[in-house]
Amino acid sequence: MILTDLIPFLKRIDAKPKRSLSQNFLIDPNVVKKIIETAEVKPGDTVLEIGPGPGSLTHALLDAGAKVYAVEMDSVFARELGTIQNEKLKVFESDILKFPIERLPPNIKIVANLPYHITTPILEKIFAHPFSSLTIMVQKEVADRMSADSGSKIFGSLSVFVQFYSNVHSKFTVPASCFYPRPKVDSTVIRLDARQIPDVHETTFFTLVHKAFQQRRKMITSTLDLPKEDVRTALIAIGARPDARPENLSLSQWVELTQHLS
Numbered sequence: 001m002i003l004t005d006l007i008p009f010l011k012r013i014d015a016k017p018k019r020s021l022s023q024n025f026l027i028d029p030n031v032v033k034k035i036i037e038t039a040e041v042k043p044g045d046t047v048l049e050i051g052p053g054p055g056s057l058t059h060a061l062l063d064a065g066a067k068v069y070a071v072e073m074d075s076v077f078a079r080e081l082g083t084i085q086n087e088k089l090k091v092f093e094s095d096i097l098k099f100p101i102e103r104l105p106p107n108i109k110i111v112a113n114l115p116y117h118i119t120t121p122i123l124e125k126i127f128a129h130p131f132s133s134l135t136i137m138v139q140k141e142v143a144d145r146m147s148a149d150s151g152s153k154i155f156g157s158l159s160v161f162v163q164f165y166s167n168v169h170s171k172f173t174v175p176a177s178c179f180y181p182r183p184k185v186d187s188t189v190i191r192l193d194a195r196q197i198p199d200v201h202e203t204t205f206f207t208l209v210h211k212a213f214q215q216r217r218k219m220i221t222s223t224l225d226l227p228k229e230d231v232r233t234a235l236i237a238i239g240a241r242p243d244a245r246p247e248n249l250s251l252s253q254w255v256e257l258t259q260h261l262s
Helices: 003-012 030-038 057-062 075-082 116-128 140-148 157-165 202-213 228-237 251-261
Strands: 046-051 067-072 088-095 109-114 131-139 166-174 187-194
Touching: 030 057, 030 088, 030 109, 030 131, 030 166, 030 187, 046 057, 057 067, 057 109, 067 075, 116 131, 116 166, 131 140, 131 166, 140 166, 140 187, 157 166, 157 187, 157 202, 157 251, 166 202, 202 251, 228 251
Parallel strands: 046 067, 046 109, 067 088, 109 131
Antiparallel strands: 131 187, 166 187
């Protein structure tokens, strides 16, 4: 939906973008098309769309032949989108964090423009259920951290978290000018494909990772609540330097370190 169509639409339904819901509406049809291509939506696919808003992406998903479950928290947009509900489109007025994803078909494709302020809680909920792929719009800085390689300055606990559950398939940048109202920063569409998660106790794993990255400038031997010599021995055993800092370890090394220390 281009801007000249969006403004009259918003006036007709008496709606305004809500800052509290991080509402910035996509107004570039070329970006919408590229999202569909990136997600590789095909006829017969089942797609969960989070935060459809005015429905630009919803219509594109339907045109691609998908069956769409659209979850919209804003009652005005949910009600408007509900007027075209049919066997191919089911609209739910709900906060995605409270929505029962487990009731949807397994291995679903997910397409979403995630609210910037609750990106991680939404990812945590999605990763707790079977999915096929996740194609999301997030702040560019967040996407860069999600896809960062170990050893880089931006590799952190978010990188480890996302890469634990998924493989980064592809991403592309969306300039701020493609939205109304215009946000202060550029965005990125990133596609994450489900992967077999590592064979490690998840709670123990993420406890170690989060503890270490809370003091990322310090050596891992100094940040974990474990005997330094035990941590040092484990680091050497996994092929890491005994003075390694959190960002120096790859995902697989973090898994091995957890296994050694458990």
